[in-house]
Amino acid sequence: MSHETKNSMASSTLISDTEPWKDLKGHVEEIKKTHLRDLMNDSTRCKSMIVEFDGILLDYSRQRIYQDTMEKLFRLAEAAHLKQKIDKMFSGEHINITENRSVLHVALRAPRDKVICSDGKNVVPDVWKVLDKISEFAERVRSGSWVGATGKALKDVISVGIGGSFLGPLFVHTALQTDPEGIECARGRQLRFLANVDPVDVARSLTGLNPETTLVVVVSKTFTTAETMLNARTLREWISTALGPQAVAKHMVAVSTNLTLVEKFGIDPNNAFAFWDWVGGRYSVCSAVGVLPLSLQYGFSVVQKFLKGAASIDDHFHLTPFEKNIPVLLGLLSVWNVSFLGYPARVSMESNGKGVSIDGVPLPFEAGEIDFGEPGTNGQHSFYQLIHQGRVIPCDFIGVVKSQQPVYLKGEMVSNHDELMSNFFAQPDALAYGKVVYCTFLFLILH
Structure with a gap:
């Protein structure tokens, strides 16, 4: 893309x-x-x-x-050309201007x-080539046709990666760990994630594992990420010390775009x-x-259901009018809260936002919120109290x-999940309505 084209965008x-x-x-x-x-x-509102x-x-009431x-926020979206920008993303235009890439x-x-x-080429066949390769490899490992250096089945997986190479997969793994189908498909297997470069985290990841039955997945796009590669070298040493250097090819695979460094590391490029x-x-x-890593733990068919769910939301986001478009509504409400009402934080999951426009101009308004959150009722025994008291x-x-x-416990009025959902409905109402405190002063008249 030329410099002029970038500037025109x-x-x-x-x-x-x-x-x-x-x-x-x-307003x-x-x-x-x-x-x-x-x-x-x-009620109409x-x-x-x-x-x-x-x-x-x-429910955003x-x-x-x-x-x-x-209506005013929809007009703002129109002024920002949001629909055109969504279309540009789906059509593969280089909307990632800083790196000159499709998104x-x-x-x-x-x-x-x-x-x-992307760049005139349909990328979906390339995606499915990798997905089919993952499906085939995961089945070989799970069935025991791919074994470790000593002939034992690989039932334990450590996924080494940081940032986006760790948070999303761990999030999905956490959800599948308590899913009945996920439990059944993962029976006898373990999946662990190693992100932090702290050696204590390495020790935690390896506790109770046997190198003979462990497969390490090194996740790094460039295969140069400092923390990930140090952890990868540490696990390579763990495997080599126990099984010999030749065992690395059987016990380590990679997710990367840099096949040269993958091979130099000692991993067979065919297993990248x-x-x-x-x-x-x-x-x-x-x-x-x-x-x-998720297919190794749960099987590709389970993970494919997750992919289909994401595709469903993609279509919804791309084709649905903004008035009924859930991702767009949530995005506009975040803009309203951060940039207009001036609330700098939101209880949620991921950190977003920057302090400059897409072409690098410093913004004269707040755009980046601080996102945080907790599962279940954990939050109400910590930071919810601060929110209820006026922050x-x-x-x-x-x-x-x-x-x-x-x-369902005998003698209990409600099930555990109903108790959880009672809190789920009560907390938003409590925060929405608040509590009016009336103070009564009692004067004792002493004679």
């Missing part, structure tokens, strides 16, 4: 200079006059703020907004017959699983980065209707 006008932005800025003062509990009393898609229900606020994590979970192009420059790190869970932090609550592991 970058806008010289900041979004904060547009009329919709200025309209929203003025803030109007919002501040109304308490959220009063907004919640408007609340019903209009419920959206459902493919078993996912979004407890956000500090009027119905008119959303096509959506291709990683696309059906075989889908056409998604590719991904591409258009896969951003934090979006890489649906590539070999996540699919390989305003917008929160997203994500609940599941049916538990993977239901528990």
